[in-house]
Amino acid sequence: MSRDYDVAVVGGGLLGSAIAWGLGRLGKAVAVLDEGDIVKRASRANFALVWVQSKGLGLPAYTAWTVRAAAAWGRLAAELRDQTGLDVGLQQNGGFHITLGEAEYGRRADLVARMHNQVGATDHRMEMLPAAEIGRMLPGVGPEVSGGSFCPLDGHVNSLRTYRAFHAGMRALGVDYLPERPVSALAREGGEFRLATPAGEVRAQRIVLAAGNANQTLAPMVGLAAPMGPTRGQIIVTERTEPFLPHPLSTLRQTDEGTVMIGDSKEDALDDRAVNPGITAVMADRAQRTFPHLARLNVVRTWSGIRVMPRDGFPIYDQSATHPGAFVACCHSGVTLASNHAFEIARMVAAGALEPALVGAFSVRRFEGADARTGSGYY
Template identity: 60%
Template sequence: MAKDYDIAVVGGGVLGSAIAFGLARDGQRVVVLDEGDIAKRASRGNFALVWVQSKGLGMPAYTGWTIRSTQSWPQLEAELKERTGLDVCLEQTGGFNICLSEREMEARRAMMRQIHAQEGVAKYEVALLDRSEVEKMLPGIGQDVVGGSFCPLDGHVNALRLFHAFHLANHRLGIDYRPNHRVGGIDYDSGLFRIHTSRGEIEAGKIVLAAGNANAHLAPMVGLSAPMQFNCRGQIVVTERLQRFMRYPIGTLRQTDEGTVMIGDSYEDSTDDGGMNFAINSVMLDRAQRTFPFLANVNIIRSWSCLRVMTQDGFPIYDQSETCPGAFVACCHSGVTLAAVHAYVLAPMIARGSLDAQQTQVFSAQRFHVQKAA
């Protein structure tokens, strides 16, 4: 039966773009179906960390998956630059989580112990530093800083340049990008997927659902499941450009390549991606100026909020359909951190037509349906 494409990727954010990039590198004829600018884009509102520390408590395999991606990020940065001429400004010199009280410091110690005590967890270097050690690496910190954790694998990128680089690279690889193609239905028959969009029907031999929270209603159309949270919002505040003062990013505070300071890491129970909660902003700004007191005199130039793409337990979901062979689903919160492993590991599996159970079974949505022992 004739088909328009080898693989259709539903979702044009960082997750879908990274998977499409990997598929096209593998010689697949790919179409990306994207809602366009009407979509609630987490990819345009993320904090853009490439981050390992704190990942994997409760699922040790996620720690290894994250490490694998961060180690492949220099390859991804170099390839995107070679293909597009765009520098995504990867800085991977290590990163901090800062503690503003002894209580926070003890909680950080306990978390690191718990993560590294898990059976089968991938080991990585993380140092717990006192105030004097932090100050040597982050001059100008405030008196409230008592210490923090430092991981040399951590870093950050320019999120919008990454998004641009993926789209340009995908165009040059021959991917057909279809904006304003909201998917409303999917039919499967004898190895062919008919995808009904707001601008017509598309046929493909395989389909990858990488549409963020929309995966929750798309996945059942192809015999899959994507349990998502729909009420998790984050906010970010951005300052004016400053002379470079941070050599390392912090989990809640980073200086971009352009000189602005991004302040974030809020979680709130909300389904509104357009409003702002100034009480939450004030808490974030208070922590920022306690970390670097001089920020109290810096101008705020913009802020925004967006809904986080988050599965019900916070860990990724990767699955393939038994009832509709050739259908795959991918959900994750850390689309930037995991971009390299999605392009170089997950996409080739999809191109071959089957996920490697040894690498991905732990991330199956079946974990939500396993009955707990009494």
């Protein structure tokens, strides 16, 4: 614990692991300070989508950032496989948001049009498709399906295997993973950061706060801010069944192991020790209305998880003016943006500064008012 590091990453979930892996591949001496697997982290409850659809309404830079991440995911999966031998199960042949009934179809079409019409919008290639085309691409959909949107950039992965691959890759790169070491205090003294943990102090030239919702407490210690608005979500998993779903949906996907995952609830309750049966029932009902044959499958498990969610839903990437070398990263889309975190954010941290366009788009200054959003977007 007396070793000094180039960078200490606080948080060992998908976000922190991706950044730490990226720093390790750049030759940096890195420590990951983590609460460990005793914590029910957000990474264990995610839906594992690599998703561009609907990202960025109100902040076009987020669309551009997400499109960039989707384009780099093949490279990330290949590098992890070559380094660790682990196939993260990336399937990226496009995804759907299905609508039930004409009213839903109309609302979805309006959202697609609004995204296309935003000033500074990036071409996210999302388009509306009628029910007949949906039926051709997704055999077995039910009669209530009225159509939906399709984006060829969308896909999904095996998120637990991705998490394992990042950690195996970190070990191979010499990154020190230090579990059961939650950070209780941060200070910058003598040109370095000192991080207090139950197992002793860790010192580093730079730090990255990637601790999810806990960033809200840690960031002010180094002159940063992380205004968060976490929500709870629930997931249902069915027994394995024969392959039937060639594309993921925003609320339903078949994993590479054959199970079906159903989810997308958003609740204000922040207790992840139980699920709400009423919400579970609504999710299951919608799933079987989309694919009627799902009604015959058994549910094998269900759980809830707390989302890491910045207050406005968009990522936060920032650096401290008062504590040079301190960075904060917060986002909901830990899977989708993993390639950007591994390749782009890690590169910027290694260089000692975030690029101005990134800060202009995603700094917490945007919470000061609409006039605080500077720049036309990060490309």
